[in-house]
Amino acid sequence: MSVATPLLAVEGLSKSYGGIHAVRGVSFSLRAGEILALIGPNGAGKSTCFDMLNGQNQPDTGQVRLLGEEITGKKPREIWRMGVGRTFQITATFATMTVRENVQVALISHGKQLFNLFGSAPRFERGEAGRLLELVGMGGYADRPCGELAYGDLKRLELAVALANQPKLLLMDEPTAGMAPRERVDLMRLTAQIAREKSIGVLFTEHDMDVVFEHADRIIVLNRGTLIAEGTPAEVRGNPQVQAVYLGEGLVYDARHREGAST
Amino acid sequence: MAFYVVQFLTGLASAASLFLVASGLSIIFGVTRIVNFAHGAFYMIGAYIAFTLTERLSGAFGFWGSMVLAAIAVALIGVLVEMVLLRRIYHAPELFQLLATFGLTLMVEDLVVLIWGPDDLVGRRAPGFRGAIDFFGQNIPSYDLFLIVLGPVVLGILWLLFQRTRWGVLVRAATQDRDMVAALGVNQKWLFTSVFAVGVFLAALGGALQIPRDAVHHAMDLRIIVEVFVVVVIGGLGSIVGAFVAAVLVSELNAFGILIFPKISIILVFLVMAVVLIVRPWGLFGKPEAPARKTPGLTVNPWRPLTSNERLLALAALVIAATLPLFAGNYALTVGSEIAIFVIFAVSLHFLMSVGGLASFGHAAYFGLGAYGVAFLAKMAGLPMILCLLLGPLMGCMGAAVFGFFAVQLSGVYFAMLTLAFAQIVWSIAFQWVSVTGGDNGILGVWPEKWAGSPSHFYWLALGIAALVTIALRAMVFSPFGYALRATRDSLLRTEAIGINAKRIQWTAFVIAGTTAGIGGALFAYLKGSVFPDNLGISLSVDALVMVLLGGVETVSGAVIGAIVYKALSIWLISQTDLSKLVLGGFIMLIVVVFPKGIVGMLEMLAQRRRKSSPPGSSLLAKPIESAE
Amino acid sequence: MRARNYFVGAAFALLAGGMAHSALAQDIKIGEINSYSLLPAFTEPYRKGWQLAVEEINAAGGINGKKLVVISKDDGGKPADAQTAANELVSSEGVAMLTGTFLSNIGLAVSDFANQKKVFFLAAEPLTDAVTWSKGNKYTFRLRPSNYMQAAMLVEAAAKLPAKRWATIAPNYEYGQSAVAVFKKLMSEKRPDIQWVDEQWPPQGKIDAGPVVQAVAAANPEAILNVTFGADLVKLVREGNTRGLFKGREVVSFLTGEPEYLDPLKDETPEGWIVTGYPWYSIKTPEHDAFLKAYQTKYNDYPRLGSIVGYQTIKAAAAILAKAGSSEPEKLIAAAEGLSMPSPFGEITFRKIDHQSTLGAYVGKTALKDGKGVMVDSVYKKGSDYLPSDAEVEKMRPKD
CATH class of the missing domain: 1.10.3470 (ABC transporter involved in vitamin B12 uptake, BtuC)
Structure with a gap:
């Protein structure tokens, strides 16, 4: 840990449902520009953990700090305003609006123009929206209705939307789920490139180990709600505990994941 | 015992x-x-x-x-x-x-x-x-x-x-x-x-x-x-x-x-x-509704502002409508005023229902509150008509602010039913509080002043306000607020994740819709010269829903056409036959089967098909003209 | 958006269509509005009544030699729609006067319209006292005996009952409320010794009769005033009969003797209720005989009270038009004020002071005969005997 305040600091995060510990005492931190993967088998508590970071879910105990500022207990929209963008495991976009409009909504929110009743939204930050779409390779799709997009394109659109408020931190829940192998590599490369250029910290969960080991700077491993390993891809790969967990059920979860099941 | x-x-x-x-x-x-x-x-x-x-x-x-x-x-x-x-x-x-x-x-x-x-x-x-x-x-x-x-x-x-x-x-x-x-x-x-x-x-x-x-x-x-x-x-x-x-x-x-x-x-x-x-927002034994999964490939045309050609057409239609007093009699003008008022009412519900995805079953409450607002101001305070028209809708606004706050906490049918409950509560107050509202015998003698008294003047007034309201609400659809509102309709999860307080956006939309409905109600009070609890009643709320659905709930301006068709038809039928319900019901069922996207929705679809099959030269109409003033 | 043009055009075409047909210029046209689609049970006999009157009038040479035409419109039971209809009749059809209406609020809406547009209006059926008193105006006349008059007729009989503990059941709207209020006031004047032990206000058309009957019974009144009618009355009577509510209790009931409300009760008709109504089977006057014969010949059906009201409304309208010799509202008003005319119930007069006609009603007792409800011991009460003093009327009525 460097002397400087980490971008994201998580300490002793716990959550239980009816006596079952979904997440137990999880602590980790993330630096600006760093890409951190959160992995673990099904039911390890990844999604619960994730949801607690952006306010979707509230922890029983523990703290989350963004650049030293406490964000535990805040609402997702407040956390977003502090510079945390998020993409979802199952994409959440505005299906009846065009691709560009999806990005414009985020820009409108970022520009605090939500209650502007008589301005022109089609012209609002049109250029910026175009740039963001170009950035994620969606420039040619700007006028397409979002409901017509292929799944991989929706994921890229979500990334563009998440970048609209110039975030310091990106939370990406299974960013490549449902994508073709080629697309996965492209998207993660893109993400990594953006993160390095803009010095954005990225935390992502992922089932595809190829993606994880290729793109993550560091990996943390959850099992049954507890953190069992942390380190560089090489360190984690060699960790016997991690191997035990994954060899034990790796094939099973991988097959399930391909059918779209989730933690 | x-x-x-x-x-x-x-x-x-x-x-x-x-x-x-x-x-x-x-x-x-x-x-x-x-x-x-x-x-x-x-x-x-x-x-x-x-x-x-x-x-x-x-x-x-x-x-x-x-x-x-x-x-x-x-x-x-x-x-x-x-x-x-x-x-x-x-x-x-x-x-x-x-x-x-x-x-x-x-x-x-x-x-x-x-x-x-x-x-x-x-x-x-x-x-x-x-x-x-x-x-x-x-x-x-x-x-x-x-x-x-x-x-x-x-x-x-x-x-x-x-x-x-x-x-x-x-x-x-x-x-x-x-x-x-x-x-x-x-x-x-x-x-x-x-x-x-x-x-x-x-x-x-x-x-x-x-x-x-x-x-x-x-x-x-x-x-x-x-x-x-x-x-x-x-x-x-x-x-x-x-x-x-x-x-x-x-x-x-x-x-x-x-x-x-x-x-x-x-x-x-x-x-x-x-x-x-x-x-308990889902009833005593109900469970939260799983958010409806939008089918991929949803066939909704993205909304766009009118092209300049379309604006001209709309303007031409308005001009033609404005010439009605030159050739039509008093009755036609009064019916025209009534239709204009219902256009206001329908577009106000449309704003909430189509743009905001909040289908209110009690929208008449705010129409009626506007009407009662005018009646109170005119009869009790004796204010001049112009002031009454300006201030009367505020009652609709206030009612919407109070009830809307609670209603937007819910969604779907629960939202609809809570709005219905509020409307019925307002209705029963109007119905029961005889000393103030006159009960079911209403408040009489709310007639327009001389400058608006003649059928043609009142028609122009109603038509003008209806046009302004329709333009204003349409502009709002394409304003930053309108985008945000549509966003809350499409995905609450996403709006929250990009910093939007969805409930507040929806509440604002509710107040806007309620105030607009109140404007319609205020005019209606003057058109009829009286106000009755009917003006807040369920059947009026249902009428509004029918107008929006008939026009096409997925369109930007279907409500205008829906209101004109439904109101003109029902007035004409009730004048022609005692079996108006039979004919109107049959007509609605026919429309439903033939135009499952509503009248305007269907026309848009046909136009789109034609556009797709026609050579690129005709893309002038299709191209959004963002630079048009 | 191109569609807009087309539809605006279509809408106007519809309106124009509505204006197209009109009768010949020599005809005298009367506009008539009623809740035909909402209340067919009451308005069908009413329509038959006025159609008979039109036929008779034209067979006898019309009005001052001109043919009488009645243009009839449905109001769907809504005041706003009634006004639209009134407007159409006046503006497009050019009728000489408006007549009709059943519901009180519609009667008032049309009356206010008539006052604003300076059109003569003869209200047929609405009962509210407001039509001729608190919201009366110079253009509006009313045929049917008002709420107050019917209450006064019933009080006359009710005051003679020994009962001291009274309960009331009335529909929760203006008609029910004012019927109870007037009855209580007049009754208390005559019988200061009585007590009002319970009141029930079921919503009109939605009575949950079981709990209401039970609640009234729990108050143990000696007599009950009922103002419910129609389907509510049926439910009330059935529950009351089953639960023994009416056993050993006097019941005084508004309108229940009218065939419209009495006939559906069939063999469940409670006996001995004091009611206002229309015992067409036992009225033996030459005027009524003539009406009854003509009605039965034409329709092969017996008349309801609505038939009388419809018939007399148009007869009265014709008499007013004939006397005025003009369709100018001011002349019609002058002609109508104080005008007397025959009716199936005997001679009636439109009072100058409040434009109320002196048409009366029959008061009698309900009984069962051959499995059907009838009125027995019926006596005709002249309307003129049950109106307040002129001074009181003047106090209530706004100055024109």
Whole structure:
């Protein structure tokens, strides 16, 4: 840990449902520009953990700090305003609006123009929206209705939307789920490139180990709600505990994941 | 003490008939998501057919046989309706099925009069259940006891049906997750048909069982339909047990409520519903609705501002409309004013419903509040007309601010029903507070001042305001706020994740829509010169829904066309025939089948098809002209 | 958006269509509005009544030699729609006067319209006292005996009953409320010794009769005033009969003797209720005989009270038009004020002071005969005997 305040600091995060510990005492931190993967088998508590970071879910105990500022207990929209963008495991976009409009909504929110009743939204930050779409390779799709997009394109659109408020931190829940192998590599490369250029910290969960080991700077491993390993891809790969967990059920979860099941 | 026991039992008997009808509605809604407005009509037909049968078949067997036969006959009618009408429109926009069942209801109300005549019909008493049983000096009708037993028996049968049969398991699965059942490869068509048949059977049985205690007449459906919806919602949509508990709750509160407040009945169910929904947003036994999964490849055309050609066309239409006083008489002008006012009303609901995805079933409340606002200001404060027109809508605005705050905490049908409850509460205040509102006799003598008094001047005033309102709301659709509002409609999860306080956006939209409706109401008060509780009533709220749906709920300006067509047609029909409901109902059903996206929705689709098949040269129309001022 | 043009055009075409047909210039046209689609049970006999009157009038040579034409419109039971209809009749059809209406609020809406547009209006059926008193205006006349008059007729009989503990059941809207209020006031004047022990206000058309009956019975009144009618009355009577509410209790009931409300009760008709109504089977006057014969010949059906009201409304309208010799509202008013004319119930007069006609009603007792409800011991009460003093009327009525 460097002397400087980490971008994201998580300490002793716990959550239980009816006596079952979904997440137990999880602590980790993330630096600006760093890409951190959160992995673990099904039911390890990844999604619960994730949801607690952006306010979707509230922890029983523990703290989350963004650049030293406490964000535990805040609402997702407040956390977003502090510079945390998020993409979802199952994409959440505005299906009846065009691709560009999806990005414009985020820009409108970022520009605090939500209650502007008589301005022109089609012209609002049109250029910026175009740039963001170009950035994620969606420039040619700007006028397409979002409901017509292929799944991989929706994921890229979500990334563009998440970048609209110039975030310091990106939370990406299974960013490549449902994508073709080629697309996965492209998207993660893109993400990594953006993160390095803009010095954005990225935390992502992922089932595809190829993606994880290729793109993550560091990996943390959850099992049954507890953190069992942390380190560089090489360190984690060699960790016997991690191997035990994954060899034990790796094939099973991988097959399930391909059918779209989730933690 | 005996009295309280008997009063309790009496309440239970009332609950039983309510439960029968409500359970049917709940099952239908749970599985098909159809807001079956015609449920009351099926209840009424059940009563009429049972009446005819009981008059012909004698003896105990004849009587009870008639009950069951009538219910089966109506269930068959239900199957027919489902197969011929509803099946065609399951994929239509949300609530479009409401329009179809509304049309059906209108037709049935006239048809029963044509078939059975206008007189109230009083049927036989149930053999073996004619008298009363003495309970410590209090009489309980034996038929009541029969009903008290029947309620739980039906509940039990339904429970067994749902728990112990494959069909029941499918129904429960479909209630929780429709897509799942479709994915399981179940023949959804027949599941829906059978569910509809069972629901209608229960409604008809409930109607038939009224024969020994009620009169059969052509307004029976209206008497029960709203109350039944309320019971279903209090209980929690799709929950049969919830419907039972809610029916008992409502009936008992009424039975004991009238001992303390004899005037409570008129508003009781709505008060209970409002309280329940505010405390438990999904009813007593309901579960939070899984957010509807939007089908990929949703065929919604992205909305865009008008092209300059289209603007010219709209302007031309407005100019033509403005020349009406040059050739039309006073009556046509007054009708024109009325249509203009309903355009205002319809676009205000459209803003909430289409742009915001919040279908209000009680939008007339804000229209009526605007009208009453004007009446109070003009009659009590004696303010000049121009001030009244400016300030009157503020009552709609305030009402919307208060009720909207609670309503936007809910969504879907629960939102709709809470708005209905609020509207009914406002209605009953207007109806009951005679010293201030004049009760049902209304406030008279709210006539326009001289400058707006002539039909042509008033027409121009109404047309001008309608045009301004329509333009303003349309501009808002394409404003940053409009984008945000559409965003909340499409995905609450996403809006929250990009820093948007969705509830506040929706609340603002509610207030805007309420204020706009109030503007319509304010003009309406001056057009009619009087204000009545009708102006806040359910049927006006339903009219607004119908106008929006008819025009096309997925379009930007369908409401304008919907209002013009519906209002002009209904005024013309009521002037031409006593069977206006029959014709109007038939027309609506025809529209529903032929134009499942509404009139404008369908026209847009046709235009789009033509555009796609035409050479690129014609893309001038299609190209959004963002730079147009 | 191109569609807009087309639809605006279509809408106007519809309106124009509505204006197209009109009768010949020599005809005298009367506009008539009623709740035909909402209340067919009451308005069908009413329509038959006025159609008979039109036929008779034209057979006898019309009005001052001109043919009488009645243009009839449905109001769907809504005041706003009634106004639209009134507007159409006046603006497009050019009728000489407006007549009709059943519901009180519609009667008031049309009356206010008439006052604003300076059109003569003869209200047929609405009962509210406001039509001629608190919201009366110079353009509006009313045929049917008002709420107050019927209450006064019933009080006359009710005051003679020994009962001291009274309960009331009335529909929860203006008609029910003012019927109870007037009855209580007049009754208390005559019988200061009586007590009001309970009141029930079921919503109109939605009575939950069981609990209501039980609640009234619990108050143990000696007599009951009922104002419910129609389907509510049926439910109330059935529950009351089953639960023994009416046993050993006097019941005084508004309107229940009218065939519209009495006939549906069939063999469940409670006996001995003191009611206002129309016992067409036992009225033996030459005027009524003539009406009855003509009605039965034409329709092969017996008349309801609505038939009388419809018939007399048009007869009265014709008499007013004939006397005025003009369709100017001011002349019609002058002609109508104080005008007397025959009716199936005997001679009636439109009072100058408040424009109320002196048409009366029959008061009698309900009874069962051959499994059907009838009125027995019926006596005709002249309307003129049951109106307050002129001074009181003047106090209530706004100055024109």
